[in-house]
Amino acid sequence: xSKADAKSDTETFAHIDSPAQPQxxxxxxxxxxxxxxxxAIGENPDREGLVDTPKRVARMYEEVFSGMRTDPGHYFDVIxxxxxxxxxxxxxxPFFSMCEHHxxxxxxxxxxxxxxxxxxxxxxxxxxxxVEAVARRPQLQERITAMVADTMVEKxxxxxxxxxxxxEHMCMTMRGxxxxxxxxxxxxxxxxxxxxxxARAEVFSLIKG
Numbered sequence: 449x450s451k452a453d454a455k456s457d458t459e460t461f462a463h464i465d466s467p468a469q470p471q472x473x474x475x476x477x478x479x480x481x482x483x484x485x486x487x488a489i490g491e492n493p494d495r496e497g498l499v500d501t502p503k504r505v506a507r508m509y510e511e512v513f514s515g516m517r518t519d520p521g522h523y524f525d526v527i528x529x530x531x532x533x534x535x536x537x538x539x540x541x542p543f544f545s546m547c548e549h550h551x552x553x554x555x556x557x558x559x560x561x562x563x564x565x566x567x568x569x570x571x572x573x574x575x576x577x578x579v580e581a582v583a584r585r586p587q588l589q590e591r592i593t594a595m596v597a598d599t600m601v602e603k604x605x606x607x608x609x610x611x612x613x614x615x616e617h618m619c620m621t622m623r624g625x626x627x628x629x630x631x632x633x634x635x636x637x638x639x640x641x642x643x644x645x646x647a648r649a650e651v652f653s654l655i656k657g
Contacts, residue, residue, distance in 0.1 A: 473506070473509065473510040473513070475503075475506035475507070475509075475510060476506075478502070478505060478506040478509055479502035479503055479505070479506045480502070482501060482502040482505045482506070483502045486498060486501070486502075512544070512546060512584060513546070513584060513585055513586070514584050515580070515581045515582060515583065515584030515585040516584070516585045518581040518584070519581075520577075520578040520581040520582050520595070520596065520599050521578075521599050521602065521603045523570075523574040523577045523578045523581065524570050524574060524578070524599070524600065524603035524604055525603070526570075526571070526574075527568050527569060527570050527604065528567075528569045528570070528571070529567040529568075529569075530564070530567055530569040531567060532564055532567070532569060533563060533564055533565060533607065534563065535561060535562075535563055535647075535650070535651065535654075536561065536562055536563070536564065536569070536572075537559065537560070537561040537651065537654055537655070538559070538560050538561075538572055538575045538576065539557075539559045539654075539655060540557045540559065541557060541558040541559070541560065541575070541576045541579050542555075542556075542557055543555065543556065543557070543558055543579050543580060543583040543592075543613075543615075544583065544584075545583040545584070545585075545587045545589075545592065545615075546585075546586055546587065547586075547587070547588070547617060547618070547619050548586035548587055548588060549619065550619045550623070551586065552617075552618040552619050552622065552623075553618050554589065554615045554616065554617040554618060554619070554632075555615060555616060556613065556614045556615030556616055556631070557613075557614055557615075558579045558592075558593075558596070558611065558612070558613045559610075559611070559612040559613075559655045560575045560578075560579065560596065560600075560609075560610075560611050561609070561610040561611075561651045561654075561655075562600055562604065562606040562607075562608065562609045562610070563606055563607040563608050563639075563640065563647075564604070564606055564607070565604075565605060565606050565607045566605070568604050568605060568606070570604060578596055578599060578600070579592070579596055582595050582596055582599075589613055589615055589617075589632055589634050590634050592613055592634075593611050593612070593613045593634040593635065593636045594611075594636045596611045596636070597609045597610075597611040597636035597637075597638050598636075598638070600638075601638050601639065606639060607639055607640045608637075608638060608639030608640035608641040608642070608644075608647070609636070609637075609638040609639055609641070610635065610636070610637050610638075610641050610648070610651045610652075611635065611636045612633065612634070612635045612652070612655055613633070613634050613635075614631050614632070614633045614634075615631065615632055616628075616629070616630065616631055616632075617630075617632060
């Protein structure tokens, strides 16, 4: 995914007033769709074990896709003036997302690092919230990685950013090649880390260690 594509994704959500108020999900339509799926696979959606399943799935989709109307950049609207221009790294941020190709989960950890510039420091929890906002929508792992990095570049203007995401995809575990335990690792490198091999190696060493 190119930087331009990631930027356009960010701009798509720029009109949202608050990351805590996603647009309402049409749960009735989801319930109807789930009922049709159950019928299509030969199940009886009115039997005891399934009668409330469409409602449960609708509520679940409302939660797991809450990032659809959330602009991750909002989490970086508040910054702190701090005389610190050294590496900041938050490791092992857990996340869950849904593969847009099969609508099955993929999950793992994100590692987010940046070097502040001009005293523009964000709260550590905001890095985790941004990852969550990007992940909670139909997604690709590559897009999550690039979008988090490009959002930080746009909002914080740091010296550099590194985002590494490692995840297990249920579309590879429960179907298709059926390879449980296989991990996919993606990275996005921006700013000074693109040109400074030593700085880049330091970040990857800290993540691995």
